[in-house]
Amino acid sequence: IVDAINRGEIFRYIKKPWDDFDLQNAIQNAYEIYSTREKLRNKVGELEKANDELNRFVYSTSHDLRSPLASIMGILNLAQLEQSVTDPNGYLTMIESCVNKMDTFIQKIIQYYTSIRVEDELTHIDFVGMLDESVKLSKMQKPDLNFSVNIDQPVPFKNDAFRISIILDNLISNAIKYQKPDAPEPTIFIDVKVNADKAIIKIEDNGIGIIDHHLNNIFKMFFRSNNSVNGLGIGLFIVKEALTRIGGNISVRSQLNEGTAFYLDIPNMHD
Numbered sequence: 001i002v003d004a005i006n007r008g009e010i011f012r013y014i015k016k017p018w019d020d021f022d023l024q025n026a027i028q029n030a031y032e033i034y035s036t037r038e039k040l041r042n043k044v045g046e047l048e049k050a051n052d053e054l055n056r057f058v059y060s061t062s063h064d065l066r067s068p069l070a071s072i073m074g075i076l077n078l079a080q081l082e083q084s085v086t087d088p089n090g091y092l093t094m095i096e097s098c099v100n101k102m103d104t105f106i107q108k109i110i111q112y113y114t115s116i117r118v119e120d121e122l123t124h125i126d127f128v129g130m131l132d133e134s135v136k137l138s139k140m141q142k143p144d145l146n147f148s149v150n151i152d153q154p155v156p157f158k159n160d161a162f163r164i165s166i167i168l169d170n171l172i173s174n175a176i177k178y179q180k181p182d183a184p185e186p187t188i189f190i191d192v193k194v195n196a197d198k199a200i201i202k203i204e205d206n207g208i209g210i211i212d213h214h215l216n217n218i219f220k221m222f223f224r225s226n227n228s229v230n231g232l233g234i235g236l237f238i239v240k241e242a243l244t245r246i247g248g249n250i251s252v253r254s255q256l257n258e259g260t261a262f263y264l265d266i267p268n269m270h271d
Contacts, residue, residue, distance in 0.1 A: 011026065011029070011033065011080040011102070012026045012029075012030065014026060021254060025044060045060060054086060055116075055117070059109075059110065059113045059117075060111075062109045062110050063110065065102075066103060066106055066107075069099055069102060069103050069106070072099050073096070073099055073103075074097075076092055077097070080091060099133065102156065105217040105234070107236065108234045108238065109234075112234065112237075112238050112241070114247070115162075115163060115166055115238060115241060116241065116245075120157050120160050120245070120246070121160060121161075121162065122159060122160060122269050123158065123159075123160075123161045124156055124158050124270075125148050125157050125158065125159060125161050125164060125258050126153070126240050127151050127153055127192045127194065127199070128151050128153070128158070130161070130165060130168065131149060131151065131168065131190060133204060134165075134172055135147050135149065135172075135190075136169055136187055138172055138173075138176060138188075141176070142186075144177070144186065145176060145187075145188065146185060146186065146187040146188070146191065147188050148187060148188070148189045148190070149189075149190045150190070150192070151192040152192065152193045152194065153192065153194040154194070155194060155195060155196055155268075156270050157194045157199055157201075157268050157270060158244045158268060158269045158270040159246055159266055159267065159269050160245070163243075163245060163246050164242075164246070164266065165220065166238065166239075166242050167194060167239050167242050167243060167264070168201075168203070170235040170238055170239045171187065171203045171239060171262055172190075172203065173235060174235055174236065175203060175204075175205035175207065175260070176188070176205075178207040178208050178209075178260065179205060179206075179207040179208070180206075180207055180208055183206065183207070185206075186205075186206065186207070186264045187205070187206050188203070188204070188205050188231070189203070189204040190202070190203050190204075191204075194268065195268070196270070197267070197268055198266055198268050199264070199265075199266045200263075200264070200265060201263070201264040201266065201269060202261055202263050202264075203261070203262045203264075204260070204261035204262075204263070205260055205261075206258070206259040207260060208256070208260050209254045209255050209256040209257055209258050209259055209260055210252070210254040210256070210260055211256060212254075212256075213239045215252055215254060218236050218252065219236050219237055219240040219250075220233075220237060221233065221234060222237075223236060223237075243264070243266070246266065246267070247250055247266075247267045248264060248265055248266040248267065249264070249265045250262060250264050250265075251263045
């Protein structure tokens with residue numbers, strides 16, 4: 001009987017003969033708790049709806065903002081090609097830099113929204129192909145950058161390819177961004193080991209590193225560990241959110257002026 005009462009979420013068990021005052025008290029308390037839970041449920045529903053509408057608005061606005069930015073970039077490129085504008089102070093270059101930064105920020109917002117909205121989809125992942133594509137894109141942007149890639153995948157690996165791609169791209173992008181400007185051999189080391197249970201990934205650079213007391217904050221939104229670099233403070237937040245979604249973990253080790261290493265554990269959902 002007690003087990004049935006507990007599983008049935010009965011508010012209170014009262015023995016006979018009951019006291020009228022206790023009974024009235026129990027009924028009143030039960031009604032107040034029920035009313036409070038009902039109001040809370042309604043408020044949660046309203047908040048979820050408002051949050052969904054806000055996310056849609058941000059996503060839609062972000063897409064709309066990219067169109068005028070593309071137009072500005074087109075006009076700037078045309079002015080530079082035709083050399084029709086005299087710019088001794090380099091204002092056009094500054095405008096181009098600001099537009100690129102804003103476009104990158106908007107792309108990150110779209111990426112974050114997509115990551116939290118897209119349904120999970122488990123697919124077989126080939127880390128060789130996935131990382132080869134990322135490295136090629138990175139080399140196009142930074143031809144002098146060296147990559148040392150070591151992949152050991154003796155067994156099939158299954159997880160969410162879309163989110164893993166977002167995670168790796170953001171970590172590689174960070175490793176590129178925080179390289180030393182005058183480094184003789186800027187290098188990014190990528191190590192992947194796959195077994196039946198998980199993929200263990202290390203992405204390391206020989207860049208400027210992170211201050212010790214910043215390490216606990218780097219996964220917070222808009223936190224920037226180094227203001228001298230044009231970072232947005234959202235990339236690592238996206239990484240953490242995507243990893244949480246697929247059941248993975250991340251840790252970091254860094255030494256100032258020596259470099260930073262990120263360590264990932266991603267579960268293998270292979271049957």
